[in-house]
Amino acid sequence: MFDYPIFDMPMFGHRLIFAFDAIVHVFISHGAAVGGSIVLVLAQWFAIKNNDRKFDELAYKILFTFFILATAIGALTGIGIWVHVNIINPAAIGALLRVFFWKWFVEWIVFNVEMVFLLWWFLTWKKYPLGTPGKTFHFKLGVTYAVSSWFTMAIITAILGFMMTPGQWLVSEFPAKPDYLAALFNPSWIPSLGFRTFFSVAWASAASMFLAWFFAHDDEDMRQYAMRFFGRILWVAVPVFLAFGYWYYLQFPQAAKDMFPIGAVTRQLAGNPMAVWGLTGGLAAFVVIGGATLYVRPKHAPLAVAVLLLVGCMGLIAEFERVREFVRKPFIIYGYMYANGVRVMDVPVLNRDGFLKRAAFVPDELKTVTEANKLQTGKLLYEMECRYCHTVDGVNAIKARVKGWDEAAIYHRIGSLNSPATPFMPPFAGTDDERHALAAYLASLNTTPALAAQH
């Protein structure tokens, strides 16, 4: 039941802007906060152990960068994910909130600890120089920050895992009775948490190598020392996260596994294994070449190598997140809610009574399809059921998708959206009249665009 008004983002579609926010958030939260805190706490511990003032200074400089990124961009893009979803798919975030409220609430409390200890650790670093007794205390601030920042990731990962593999979370559909523990301990939570933890550590050590290239530029010995230190963490973390990644992969539903190639590239390229493996393998090669060169020849490695490492990591992270989001389709909460906010269990009712009748923000005169309002109601149906993934003539343009098809062909296609050819699309929900109206509107986009635009 579509209970919300519609905001339409032309051209890009809101999903793309949301994806931008989310990817930036993952880069920073995983790199600068979760992984960064672990890697820098290790660095500080090492500096204290060896009474190494220079390495301590380098760690501070990296922390400075991470601090700015984490607080100004990381935290806000995190809230941004929420704000974007609340515009683009309020039904989904509303449902998640009802199931995960207490986990989110606990996460918020831990987030407080994280923020306070980050500010404390960062703002007082210079106050406790190496060798003074206060330094051990200061080190503990960092440890607390690292532990709490990992904990916030653990909770958010549970929610992401739930969306993909919710398990037996709904004890009864009506009245709805969720099993909160089953939702939390969903099958992919622990594997994905292990995966994300170690890829965060790997990513943070790669980012630290990149930054060390600049911060230790004038001190070759320091540069070598830093590259070896962070490089070692990188090479330990990579195999661990790959192992967790495989375990995580095993949890995906078969239908999702089948869509991995489309998620990794595009539907047009997915048939070509060269494209899928070329992109992934190429990015991995960037990481290996960049990381290995910085590690083996730290004093001579040019900037290009450090950039290669950074680009490879960012590309792989972005690809992973895109695959994860794509293969969950047509659902947003697997088996419970389609990506466009329509609950699976509601489809029979919508088919019987009509989608428009059950949509809260449709004015009375458009609740029933008539010959006169066909284009208008068709457009509303497009906006409520298809706009989540399509735009009219921008990204994944519906106009181009139906070009050259007449109304009857479109009508026919709408009946089999969730077919083996396009398993990522939810089925159309609504009466036969509504299906005709949607077909008429989609056909008019190409035949009489002026008419379609009027509504």
Place this chain on the structure above:
Amino acid sequence: MHFNFIPGDIPLPLPTGGFDFLVPFFHGLLVVSWVVHILFINVLLGASLASVYFNKRGARDHNPVFDRVGYLLTTPVTISENMGALWGVAPLLLVSVLFTPLFYSAAVMNSPQWLHIIYGNIVAFLCSYLYKFTWHKLEDRKSLHIAIGTISVILFFSLPPVFMATVQLYFTPSTWEQGTNFWSALLRPDTLFRLAHFYLATFAVSGVFMLLYGNAKRK
């Protein structure tokens, strides 16, 4: 009262686990966390504006005392912007769970402006950090430095109207019409007066804060 649109609730129970007394507890928590949030935001707006003001006066009168006051104020700005954002999350969480259909509908009607609370905020944060961490480096280029500070102040002050419009809109579903949007929600008397009250209160709270902070720093 006539309602044009009534969004339905989400068919999942409130997360009270069957303990109905938790509902008033949620409401209480909403009020308390929101007040803390607003106090931080008051200080943020006031202190960031005052910092730029004293910076400018210090430069104009060649008075190092003003300059130092302006610089000292950047620390409460850093703390209150981070803690303010953090304590905004709790009320957002509670409002979203208690008033899901009303609040989310209002947010959708107020889009794309609703996104300003993220992107405008990020730019404001970055400018305020740049302003803080270049205080000594840009000593000889005061007008540039003051310009950076001014941008962050303007951006921080541009966020409350967005929140205010959304909050007033979700309180008043009877006013929802086809085509209700951010501007129609903002330019209503109830929203405008609330906004004026908020800005004035910001100066009052900041005054109290400056007194306490100045007193603490003098010792």
